[in-house]
Each structure stands twice: as C-alpha cells, then as structure tokens.
Amino acid sequence: MPPETGADRQSQFLVLYNRAQPLLRGYLFAWLRDFHRAEEILQQTSLELWEHFAEYDAARPFSAWALGIARNQALKELRRSKAAPELARPEVLDAVAGTYAALGDDLALRRRVLQGCVEKLSAALRALVDLYYGRGLSIAEVAAEADRPRGSVEVSLFRARQQLADCTRKALAEDHP
Amino acid sequence: MSPQELDGLLAAHFAGTLDVDGQKRLGGELLADEAARRRFVELADQEAALRTLKAAEQQVPAVGRKEAQKAQGDDREGATPHSARPCASCASSRQSAEGSSSKPKAESPKPKAGRSGWLLPAAAAAALIVVSGLFAFGVLPSGNVTIKEFGNTTDRVRSKTLADGTRLAIAPGAKLVAAGRDSARKVRQVIKLESGEVEVRAPKAVAGEVACRVETPEGLWVETVGTVFRVTRAWENERGERNVDKSKLAGVLTAVLLVAVTEGEVRTGNAIAEEARVAVGSSVVVKEGPGKAAAASVAGESLAFGPTVNGFALGLAPSKRPPILPVYAPSEPVKLRLVLRAGGTGSDELRLLTGGLFDGAGLRFKVCRKEEDGRWSQPKEYVLPEGHSFYQDMSPDRFVPGKERASEIDLKWLDFVGELSKGEPGEYRVSVVFVPRAADAKKSVADGWAGKELSSGWAQLSIDASAEPKVSWGQAENGLQAGLSARQTQFEAGKPMEFTAHYRNAGKDPVVFYRSGRISVEADFDWLVVMKPKAGGTPHVPAWEGYAMKALSFSFEPFGAGEQRSFVLRFGKRGFCPAKDQAMERAQHHAADRFDKAVPLPVGTYLVTATFRGHCDLGPGEKIPANFWRGSITTGPVEIEVVASSEEADAAEAGRIGNLIRRLADVDFRVREESLKALVAMKRKAVPALQKALGDRDPEVSNSARQALEAISIPPEWATFGQGEEFLGKLAPRQEMFGNWKSPDGDDVVATRAALKAFLDAGYSESFGRYQDNVRRAQQWLKQQEQKTAAHP
Numbered sequence: 026m027p028p029e030t031g032a033d034r035q036s037q038f039l040v041l042y043n044r045a046q047p048l049l050r051g052y053l054f055a056w057l058r059d060f061h062r063a064e065e066i067l068q069q070t071s072l073e074l075w076e077h078f079a080e081y082d083a084a085r086p087f088s089a090w091a092l093g094i095a096r097n098q099a100l101k102e103l104r105r106s107k108a109a110p111e112l113a114r115p116e117v118l119d120a121v122a123g124t125y126a127a128l129g130d131d132l133a134l135r136r137r138v139l140q141g142c143v144e145k146l147s148a149a150l151r152a153l154v155d156l157y158y159g160r161g162l163s164i165a166e167v168a169a170e171a172d173r174p175r176g177s178v179e180v181s182l183f184r185a186r187q188q189l190a191d192c193t194r195k196a197l198a199e200d201h202p
Numbered sequence: 203m204s205p206q207e208l209d210g211l212l213a214a215h216f217a218g219t220l221d222v223d224g225q226k227r228l229g230g231e232l233l234a235d236e237a238a239r240r241r242f243v244e245l246a247d248q249e250a251a252l253r254t255l256k257a258a259e260q261q262v263p264a265v266g267r268k269e270a271q272k273a274q275g276d277d278r279e280g281a282t283p284h285s286a287r288p289c290a291s292c293a294s295s296r297q298s299a300e301g302s303s304s305k306p307k308a309e310s311p312k313p314k315a316g317r318s319g320w321l322l323p324a325a326a327a328a329a330l331i332v333v334s335g336l337f338a339f340g341v342l343p344s345g346n347v348t349i350k351e352f353g354n355t356t357d358r359v360r361s362k363t364l365a366d367g368t369r370l371a372i373a374p375g376a377k378l379v380a381a382g383r384d385s386a387r388k389v390r391q392v393i394k395l396e397s398g399e400v401e402v403r404a405p406k407a408v409a410g411e412v413a414c415r416v417e418t419p420e421g422l423w424v425e426t427v428g429t430v431f432r433v434t435r436a437w438e439n440e441r442g443e444r445n446v447d448k449s450k451l452a453g454v455l456t457a458v459l460l461v462a463v464t465e466g467e468v469r470t471g472n473a474i475a476e477e478a479r480v481a482v483g484s485s486v487v488v489k490e491g492p493g494k495a496a497a498a499s500v501a502g503e504s505l506a507f508g509p510t511v512n513g514f515a516l517g518l519a520p521s522k523r524p525p526i527l528p529v530y531a532p533s534e535p536v537k538l539r540l541v542l543r544a545g546g547t548g549s550d551e552l553r554l555l556t557g558g559l560f561d562g563a564g565l566r567f568k569v570c571r572k573e574e575d576g577r578w579s580q581p582k583e584y585v586l587p588e589g590h591s592f593y594q595d596m597s598p599d600r601f602v603p604g605k606e607r608a609s610e611i612d613l614k615w616l617d618f619v620g621e622l623s624k625g626e627p628g629e630y631r632v633s634v635v636f637v638p639r640a641a642d643a644k645k646s647v648a649d650g651w652a653g654k655e656l657s658s659g660w661a662q663l664s665i666d667a668s669a670e671p672k673v674s675w676g677q678a679e680n681g682l683q684a685g686l687s688a689r690q691t692q693f694e695a696g697k698p699m700e701f702t703a704h705y706r707n708a709g710k711d712p713v714v715f716y717r718s719g720r721i722s723v724e725a726d727f728d729w730l731v732v733m734k735p736k737a738g739g740t741p742h743v744p745a746w747e748g749y750a751m752k753a754l755s756f757s758f759e760p761f762g763a764g765e766q767r768s769f770v771l772r773f774g775k776r777g778f779c780p781a782k783d784q785a786m787e788r789a790q791h792h793a794a795d796r797f798d799k800a801v802p803l804p805v806g807t808y809l810v811t812a813t814f815r816g817h818c819d820l821g822p823g824e825k826i827p828a829n830f831w832r833g834s835i836t837t838g839p840v841e842i843e844v845v846a847s848s849e850e851a852d853a854a855e856a857g858r859i860g861n862l863i864r865r866l867a868d869v870d871f872r873v874r875e876e877s878l879k880a881l882v883a884m885k886r887k888a889v890p891a892l893q894k895a896l897g898d899r900d901p902e903v904s905n906s907a908r909q910a911l912e913a914i915s916i917p918p919e920w921a922t923f924g925q926g927e928e929f930l931g932k933l934a935p936r937q938e939m940f941g942n943w944k945s946p947d948g949d950d951v952v953a954t955r956a957a958l959k960a961f962l963d964a965g966y967s968e969s970f971g972r973y974q975d976n977v978r979r980a981q982q983w984l985k986q987q988e989q990k991t992a993a994h995p
Binding site: 036039040043047048050051052054055058060063109110111112113114116117120121123124125128132135136137139140143144148149151152154155158159160161164170179183186187189190193194 | 209213215216217218220222225226228229232233236239240242243244245246247248249250251252253254255256351377379381382386394396419935938939940
C-alpha cells in the first residue's frame with residue numbers, strides 16, 4: 026500500500042470534517058446559545074481537530090471523536106463566560122455529546138426536511154420565524170416589529186418550534202417506518 | 203418530569219432565561235433521561251438549522267456586511283448593506299465580497315503540518331467563514347409597522363389601507379401578509395402574497411427606497427418605487443395552462459406571478475435575477491426560475507411594450523433569451539424581435555400602414571449605453587440613411603384586436619445603428635420608434651392608423667468580447683486576411699448553419715473594396731464556402747439560396763491597416779451540393795440554379811473554409827479606384843460535426859435499445875451477454891428503458907436490467923434525469939466537498955458527469971443560477987481527474 030501523503034490526509038480530513046460540521050455546529054449552539062459565538066468556537070474546534078488529526082483512530086466514528094473535542098471547547102468557553110454553571114457540567118456535556126453522536130443521521134434528515142416544514146407553517150408564524158431567525162432580531166425587536174406583546178411573540182415562536190419539531194419527526198418516521 | 207415541563211425548561215435555556223434552579227433540574231434530567239437528551243438535541247439542532255436556513259435566505263454575507271458596517275461607521279450588530287436585492291451586478295459584488303472577505307481569516311491558521319499544512323486549516327477556516335457569512339443577522343428596523351394577514355373569503359373585492367399609505371384591493375379568494383418595512387432591503391412595505399390577486403396602489407417612496415415589494419414563497423417578486431399594479435400568484439403546467447388554484451391543474455407545476463401595470467413602472471424577477479421592467483399598460487409573467495422556466499418566460503412574454511397609441515402597441519425583445527441578460531459576441535449580429543400588437547376591445551379592424559411592404563423608413567432606433575459609473579447615457583437616435591431601405595413584414599394587413607405580428611431586425615445587417623451595428627462591447631438599452639412618413643399619411647385610408655409615433659419599451663442586452671468564438675485565420679494575400687468562426691460546432695443534418703466570416707487588413711496600407719451601386723453584396727457571390735469531409739471524400743458546397751447569405755459592410759470607404767470586420771454567413775437551408783472539383787464549385791457561383799437537387803449534408807466531421815475572391819463590377823463611367831484590392835483569400839478551417847437529426851437519432855436509438863432489451867431474453871447465452879454489454883456501453887441513454895425492464899415478467903430480462911443499471915454505476919434514484927427542480931434539489935446536497943458525487947461502485951467520475959449534465963441540461967451553468975457553485979465545483983473536480991489521468995495514464 027503506498028504511503029499516505031499530506032494531500033491524502035488533508036482530503037480525508039476535509040471529507041470527514043465536512044460531514045461532521047452541521048453536527049458540531051448544533052452541539053456548540055446547544056450550549057452556547059449565541060450563534061456568532063458558536064461559529065467562533067466551531068472555527069477553533071476545526072483547527073484543534075486538524076492539529077490532533079494524527080491521533081484520530083480511523084476505526085472509530087469521526088463524529089464521535091470530533092464531538093469530544095467540541096465538548097472540551099464548549100466547556101472551556103462556558104467556564105470562561107461563566108454561563109449556566111449548574112447546567113454546563115462536564116458529565117452533562119458528555120451525555121449530550123453521546124446523544125448527538127447517536128442521532129447524527131436522524132438529525133441530518135431532519136435538517137433536510139426542515140425547509141419544507143417551515144413552508145407548512147401559517148403565514149403569520151412564518152413571518153415571525155423570518156424576523157427571528159432570518160433577520161436575527163431579538164424577541165423584543167420582533168415584538169416591536171410585529172406590533173405584538175413580547176409574551177405573545179414568545180408563545181408564537183414556541184408553537185412554531187413545536188410544529189417544526191413535530192413535522193420533522195413525522196418526516197423521519199415516514200422515512201424510517 | 204412531564205414533556206411540557208421539559209419543553210419549558212429547554213425554551214428558557216435557549217432564550218437565556220433559565221435560572222439556577224432550572225439549570226439544576228434540566229442538568230439532572232439530561233443526565234438521567236435519554237428521552238430528555240434526545241429532545242434537547244433535536245431542539246438545539248433545529249435552532250441551529252433554522253438559523254442557517256433562514257439566514258441563507260437573506261443572502262447577505264456576514265463578513266461583507268461587517269465591512270460595510272465599518273465603512274458606514276455603523277456599530278449596530280449585523281446591519282445590512284442595501285445591496286441585498288437580486289440583480290446581476292449585486293450578485294457579482296456579493297461574490298467579490300465573499301472572495302475578499304475570506305482572505306484575511308483564511309491566512310491566519312498556523313503552519314504546523316509541513317509546507318502545505320496551513321492550507322487545510324485555511325481552507326476549513328475559509329469554508330467556515332463563507333458559511334458563517336450566512337449566519338449573521340440583526341437588522342434593526344425603523345418605523346412602526348405591523349405584520350397583518352389578510353384574506354378575502356367574500357365574493358367582492360376587499361380594500362385595505364396599510365399604515366404606510368399603501369392601498370390594497372384584495373380580490374375574492376386572495377390571501378396575503380403585509381409584513382411591513384424591510385430595512386435591510388430598503389423596502390417600505392413587503393407583501394407576501396399567499397394566493398390570488400391583489401391590486402396595489404403604492405404611494406411614491408423616498409429616494410433610494412422601494413415603496414412596495416410583493417413576493418411569493420417561491421421567490422417571485424415585483425417591486426416599485428410608487429405606482430399602481432395588479433399582481434396574481436398562479437400556477438402553470440407543462441402545457442401552459444394556468445390557474446390560481448393549484449389543485450385545478452394536473453402535471454408538473456411551475457409557480458408564476460402575473461403582473462399588469464396601470465400606472466408608472468415596476469421591476470419583476472425571480473429568486474435568481476431581475477427579469478424585466480414593466481411599463482404602464484404592459485403586463486408580464488414571471489416564472490419560478492432559473493433554467494427553462496425562466497428562459498421560457500423571457501422568450502414568450504418579456505417583450506418590452508411601449509404605450510398603446512390608437513389601438514397599437516410595439517414590443518421589443520432581444521432575439522437571445524437567457525434568463526438574465528442576453529449576451530452577444532462583437533461579431534454576432536444583434537437581433538431584435540419586434541412585435542406589433544393590436545389592442546382595443548372593439549371589433550374594428552385597424553391598419554398600421556397603407557399598401558405595400560413596410561420599407562422601414564419610418565423606424566428609428568434609440569440606444570442608451572451603460573457608462574463606467576453604471577449610469578445610462580442619454581439616448582442616441584439612429585435613423586435609416588437617406589436612400590436606403592429594408593423591408594419588414596409588419597404591415598399593412600388588417601389587424602383585429604388582440605392580433606399581433608412579429609418581425610426580426612438584424613442590427614448588424616442594418617449597419618446604421620451605431621455601436622450595436624459595430625458590435626462594440628458594452629451594455630445597452632434599445633428602443634424602436636415608428637414614425638409614419640408623410641408619404642404614408644397621404645396614402646392612408648379611412649381605417650388606417652392615425653398616430654404620430656409608436657414606440658416600444660426598452661430592451662436590454664450586452665455585447666461581450668469574451669463571448670467571441672475563436673477565429674481560424676488563413677494566409678494573408680496582398681495585405682488582406684480572412685478568418686472563420688462558429689458559435690456552434692455541431693449541427694443537425696438538414697438544419698441551417700451559421701458561421702461568422704472575418705476579414706482584416708493585415709498590411710500597412712489601406713485597401714478598397716468596390717462594388718458598383720450597391721450597399722450590400724451577396725455573400726453567395728463573393729464567398730465560396732466548402733465543406734470538406736475530414737476523413738476524405740467529396741466536398742460539398744451550400745446550395746443557392748437567393749439572398750439568404752446576405753452580407754454587409756463591403757463599403758466604398760478605404761479599409762484601413764489593422765481594421766477588422768465580420769459578418770454572418772448562413773446557409774444549408776436548402777441543402778448542399780457535392781462539388782467534385784473546383785470547376786463545379788465555381789459553377790455554383792454563376793449557375794447556381796443548376797443545383798436544384800441539393801441534399802442534406804451527410805453525417806460526419808467536416809473542415810469548413812470560406813474563400814473570398816475580389817472582383818469589381820463597374821457601373822457606367824466608373825473607374826477602378828486606387829488601392830483596389832485584388833486576390834483570393836481563404837479562411838483557416840473550422841471543424842464541425844454533422845449529426846443525424848435529433849428525431850432520427852432518437853428513433854433509431856430507441857429502436858436499438860428496444861432490440862437489445864428483447865435480446866436479454868434470448869435463448870443463446872452469448873447474445874444475452876452481448877446485449878447486456880451493449881446496453882451498459884450506452885450508459886445513461888439506456889437507463890429509462892432498463893428501468894422499465896426492471897418490471898419485466900421475464901426474470902432473465904429484469905435481472906439483466908438490474909445488472910446493467912448497477913454496471914452503469916448510476917444510483918437508481920439518479921436515473922431520472924430531467925425530472926426538474928425537485929430532483930436537482932435532492933442531487934445538490936449529495937455533492938461531496940471536492941465537487942464529486944459518490945457512486946455505489948466507487949466510479950465517481952461517471953456519477954459526477956451524470957450529475958453535472960443534469961444541472962447543465964436544466965439550464966444552470968458555472969456562472970448562472972442557484973446551482974452555479976455545484977456546477978463549478980463539479981467541473982473543477984472532473985478537470986482534476988482528467989489531469990490526474992493524463993499524468994498517470
């Protein structure tokens with residue numbers, strides 16, 4: 026077997042990383058809750074992964090290994106920012122990382138059908154989803170824009186999330202009966 | 203813990219409002235309960251995916267936005283530049299913003315893994331930055347606007363006035379959401395049209411702002427700075443049947459937006475690009491794009507009409523109909539489609555002109571050119587020179603209301619239309635104005651058209667030197683050199699062909715071409731086209747076509763050193779004649795009517811050349827001018843392929859495939875094997891028939907068909923090429939990072955070629971459409987594979 030070249034390793038890494046990236050992003054966002062921060066930590070995680078790629082055991086799933094490194098990065102950031110100290114305990118982050126790794130394929134499928142589910146929302150809910158997720162407004166800003174009470178916006182967004190989760194779950198069940 | 207309680211804790215966690223007690227309870231639940239963890243993971247991933255999805259729809263790169271913020275001194279998080287609206291120029295600026303924004307971060311990662319080791323993290327980081335560009339949001343709106351949902355369940359038109367003064371007349375059955383101001387796009391009122399028809403009366407917007415934008419979930423839109431228009435969301439099937447109710451149509455449906463303007467002007471487009479400006483009194487249909495649907499909409503209905511005058515309107519469109527902007531090469535004739543439409547509601551017949559062919563003397567061309575600063579120049583007007591004429595079959599027949607007649611104008615042929623006739627690169631707008639001559643007015647009859655002038659709307663096009671095909675130049679003689687180029691190198695047998703002949707003065711002195719008393723020459727006489735079979739055999743020459751091979755620009759003016767001109771040679775409409783020797787070829791010139799038994803050019807590869815022989819027809823008392831050019835020059839060869847007509851080829855191939863499939867059940871093992879091999883060799887062409895054969899009652903046939911499909915290495919679900927957007931939507935996410943598509947048997951080249959073809963067939967390219975990135979990456983990957991194969995055969 027010919028010796029592995031640097032280019033081969035890069036290719037291998039990029040393929041694996043590309044596949045795992047949405048999962049890592051979701052995991053980091055779950056803990057950091059701020060999308061920009063999650064993106065920054067994802068970038069740091071990608072560099073960590075590359076630097077330690079030689080240690081990666083190809084017999085193991087890459088996503089599980091990458092989630093382990095993402096978990097460390099998330100924990101470091103949570104400790105630095107002193108956010109949710111009672112929730113963000115190492116054992117909780119570990120357990121959630123395990124679930125992420127186990128649900129990887131399901132989550133990928135859900136992401137694929139999400140667009141269709143968004144289109145099934147009522148026009149009013151879709152408009153709120155556009156403002157909150159698309160334009161990145163805060164709840165208060167959405168409430169001001171929509172001329173609705175803040176509580177009403179929260180409830181509507183909560184309902185939208187629930188409906189989307191039900192819709193994607195249903196799609197998943199249809200795909201894997 | 204109940205699911206509701208868990209959801210409450212999770213919602214508080216994502217909103218950042220979870221208190222210490224809540225954190226403890228949620229942490230404990232996540233540790234203890236797998237179902238709780240699953241719920242947490244599902245919701246978190248959904249949040250992240252929603253951000254990604256919705257932010258991508260905003261189509262504003264974050265890094266570019268930050269730069270814009272800096273430039274504007276705007277410290278708000280994620281304030282958006284106003285260039286988010288879809289248009290070709292904005293698209294290119296977005297690309298450049300992404301390109302430039304990726305650079306600084308891409309260079310930052312550390313070079314730990316050897317000489318090229320930095321490339322990987324850089325690439326990863328660059329990818330992240332580009333992707334992260336889609337995740338930034340944060341547009342702080344201004345003004346008090348409300349999101350309002352309106353539906354009209356009555357059988358009467360319902361009127362609504364919105365807070366910004368926009369008045370809506372909502373037709374029965376229509377449904378819409380008035381979403382208010384969109385500061386990011388500088389739109390005062392965004393209306394999301396769910397269904398049906400609405401008339402919008404939008405008060406004028408302040409400078410730099412759009413007054414109202416109506417959009418559909420499919421990305422179709424119409425916007426105005428203040429006008430009155432009617433817009434309907436509808437559906438169209440392959441047969442062109444339309445209905446506002448999706449359920450009333452069968453087949454594959456395309457979303458369409460019907461726009462009619464009753465005051466002012468609007469802009470319309472789809473998610474990809476702006477398609478048309480629609481002036482008062484005009485209407486347009488915008489279709490879900492890109493690709494064939496969008497192209498069809500431009501082809502059929504994006505004529506730019508001017509105002510209706512005394513029952514007639516004039517519409518204009520470039521002959522080329524790509525979805526964004528028609529691009530012509532400098533040597534290519536710019537052709538315009540001119541449509542005269544009779545309007546009105548009565549039954550009276552109208553006449554535009556009195557008897558005889560319309561000689562074009564009343565047509566004027568107005569041309570604006572885009573300046574370097576992006577503004578349009580003042581219109582220049584071009585009028586047919588005195589004593590010249592061209593004939594357009596636009597009149598004088600009687601028109602009944604609703605009838606229209608189209609004509610094509612070739613601006614290269616009409617060499618008086620300035621830059622457009624000369625093929626000078628640039629972006630242009632052109633309008634045609636018909637002004638009846640006094641002589642026509644005198645001849646006019648009682649029911650004749652009585653208007654003073656009739657003008658079309660503005661058609662937009664571009665002339666781009668990069669679209670010029672390669673010219674094959676021949677040897678120079680007496681300072682003159684001839685060349686030939688073809689925009690297309692594969693022709694169907696029996697169909698007309700088009701080439702461009704070029705000539706240039708490669709010498710130091712000016713030369714003069716001279717023809718007596720004519721503005722034009724007929725290329726049949728001056729240019730001899732010869733099609734030589736590449737593999738040897740009898741050459742063919744185009745049959746006589748009367749004036750079909752017209753060419754201009756052999757003027758009396760001296761042809762200066764270094765000057766170059768070109769014109770189009772069209773032939774093949776009446777077939778070709780075998781030319782066994784030069785005498786025969788020569789005979790074509792002067793006794794062309796002997797070649798009345800022309801045949802379609804046989805299938806094969808040909809080398810095409812054109813020879814120009816200078817000669818001079820003197821009129822009474824004329825003398826041969828000084829510097830008159832004499833000689834004979836031949837262009838370099840252009841290789842073309844003549845293939846069987848698509849109908850014949852399809853029929854022959856279908857028959858062949860059918861035979862091969864039948865032979866899969868042959869009693870002779872060897873016949874079965876050979877048939878299988880032949881079907882596999884036909885690759886994608888055989889796939890539909892093989893798929894059908896999967897259901898054959900004979901297990902020998904169905905098993906062999908399965909085997910063939912596997913051998914062709916196209917995953918079964920990819921075998922449905924041409925199935926449209928839905929299929930491409932599924933295909934695109936399966937593209938691997940390096941641009942390839944995976945094949946079950948590992949032959950990614952076959953799979954990638956097949957996938958690439960699906961995108962190209964649907965009208966996408968590396969520079970156009972939402973899949974342009976997929977196409978570009980696939981092309982790059984295939985090129986790399988070819989290079990690898992060439993290096994290690």
